[in-house]
Amino acid sequence: MKALPGFRDFLPDQCAARNYIFARWREVARRYGFVEWEGPILEPTELYKKKSGSEIVDQLFNFTDKGEREVAMRPELTPTLARVVAAHERGFRKPLKWFSIGQFFRYEKPQRGRLREHFQLNCDIVGEESLSADAELIALAIDAMRIFGFTANEFTVCISDRSAWNQFISENNIDSERVAEFLQIVDKLDRYRLDELETKLKPFRVSTAKLSDFLASGNIEMATGVGEELRRRGLSTFVEFDLHVVRGLAYYTGVVFELFDRQKKFRAIAGGGRYDNLIRQLSGGAISMPALGFAMGDVVLGDLINETPAARLQMHNQFQWNLWIDIYVVIAKEERRSDALAIIQALRDRFCPPLHRNYHVSYPLVAEKVGKQFQNAEGLGARVAILIGDEWPDVKVKILHTRKEQLIGKQQLFDHLQSLMRAAVQEDQFIARL
């Protein structure tokens, strides 16, 4: 038996990588003063039918539940956000700056960078129409890459403007019923040969020349203000303006943006923009609030971390504190198991200031040769082994990577361990950044 196609089992090192991504996402969103919230994984299908656009609806994991409700595993978070904000906005100071880390589902062909499930960081600002909000959001998206060790050599943010497109659409008299279809063509522009593109555009009575002129104009009034704010923050090197970016989803209204690796080897790492009308539409006109947001998925990001040496090293440096233990208690005499268990419990109960947490401790569940126990200690990544045996009530404390050992009285054990851990933390400065 295997997992379903497009679904992942996270073995311990894959789970540590996932948790590393989550922890960094949470940390960067908090730096920006965003607070965390979460919605349900299952929602009424209706929520997506209304506004997300047809591509996403065709890819839903949807079904009828045992209570005859039409339900869907969520493909994206924005409609849930609009629903929750419409219901609860009165209880919160505006603008809302909210983020969320959760799992999303789409039934499509699994391929590189795209599975049937993935995790996303979603960050949204609700209740502010000023371009300052767009700048704050894009700055956060940039820092959500920098926090993994990526620099302007590795990624770029392409900023575009749906309202410029809307103007183009109105000037070229494109049928309002077919705007989504037109934007889908633009979204996938670089996949078509020129003659294919001409055929695609024919029904819209737009020539490729006219489209090229528009794309080259790069005349993005709104985005200029955003660019200026990003420059003040020292983030200009990460930014490009590019009308090619339109975003697939139907509900965007203003500035839109996508993050790409510099070599464009991968799909977009993240994307988002303004959706000023969605909350009004989903609340049936009861509440109207400007809003904007972006999402960053874990799959492309994970691939990029793995292919970027500095980012990979940063991740692996932090692994050991998730995957490894601090102390292995070697029971050299079975007669001392009772004493060992008391010490193990005391260690797990004990706060260690240099580690900012209690000790992580393991031991042999059944009698084993001492040599085998030391092998286990190293296999589990322990820093220190405590050997309990003939010398009791003294114990041997051994630093595993230097093989230095010392006989310590039971009374002095905790002080001694604390100074060992202080030294270990100073060696591994990164722990301070966990």
Place this chain on the structure above:
Amino acid sequence: MKALPGFRDFLPDQCAARNYIFARWREVARRYGFVEWEGPILEPTELYKKKSGSEIVDQLFNFTDKGEREVAMRPELTPTLARVVAAHERGFRKPLKWFSIGQFFRYEKPQRGRLREHFQLNCDIVGEESLSADAELIALAIDAMRIFGFTANEFTVCISDRSAWNQFISENNIDSERVAEFLQIVDKLDRYRLDELETKLKPFRVSTAKLSDFLASGNIEMATGVGEELRRRGLSTFVEFDLHVVRGLAYYTGVVFELFDRQKKFRAIAGGGRYDNLIRQLSGGAISMPALGFAMGDVVLGDLINETPAARLQMHNQFQWNLWIDIYVVIAKEERRSDALAIIQALRDRFCPPLHRNYHVSYPLVAEKVGKQFQNAEGLGARVAILIGDEWPDVKVKILHTRKEQLIGKQQLFDHLQSLMRAAVQEDQFIARL
């Protein structure tokens, strides 16, 4: 539009409570040397049909996906663990000590302590048949309560033994086809009046007297060894032996246990036990490994935290570091917005040793009156406000809860903030335990 019945929206303070529970679960499992893994939320329905027992299968959120696969949103983790271990066990040192924090789904009537989704901590030990493993697992379950501030006044672990029941079943010639049904009756014993119980037991030819005698015997040989190990760890006050506990699921084989609040006001807080045959069954006989585990849900636990003053206080003390920001930058002169943005970016980029992380910073996205900005700063829970205005390049730094303020040169700002944060951390010792 609302969330589906039995599904929760997590607004920021509810999400902070959830994250607090997750963080404590993760920490206690790591103390015991368990490593984190995770499985998919959607699995082949087959995985549950085989072994979980009929009650759980009737409550599945199951459907046929777009590729004609029978799939189900997972109701529990153990079958996935057995699947993953059977596929990957060769890559890991035994015994495995694995934990997981994830969401699970059951279609049943939403009621107090039970929704249609909940989060669970799952902890499992695979590859060790000794009772030492049962003791280690139960000790972890106890500490998974102590870590929230609960004491022996608030909860108890009831330990029982499925193998004693199996002996009772065989001595009383209960039809092997109907064992699950019989155990379900025992599991819900205290819901029946005596005459109801007699009717229920009649088909099994077991008298209530015989059942009472067995329950009173409390003769749990295996559990005695477990009790002794827990005593050595100083955990006896948390433990009771009680054959009433059988656990609903069909696959348990040995020691089983449940955690209850002392007053038994709530459903079980956690439960688990040994399932030595499940991995063999799910691997079609290819691999045989003894295993045991428990799960603790977030719903009953959350209710109990809210009803226990010490536990609630501990949770709220830690909230502020998830919900609140550190610094609010007040822009007193719009002409200084550029300078403010540069400072904001620098603060967010700056590691603050006493906090063990970077600063969390917010500011007004558009021009606002200074008084309103200070209100916002307090509403967002900021410790410190930095006022940028006429005094530039000096700035005013104000500690919000004491209202003490000081004029500081831009150059000295970071040193000054760091010493303020050091004082704040010393005031709130709990941050060290986050």
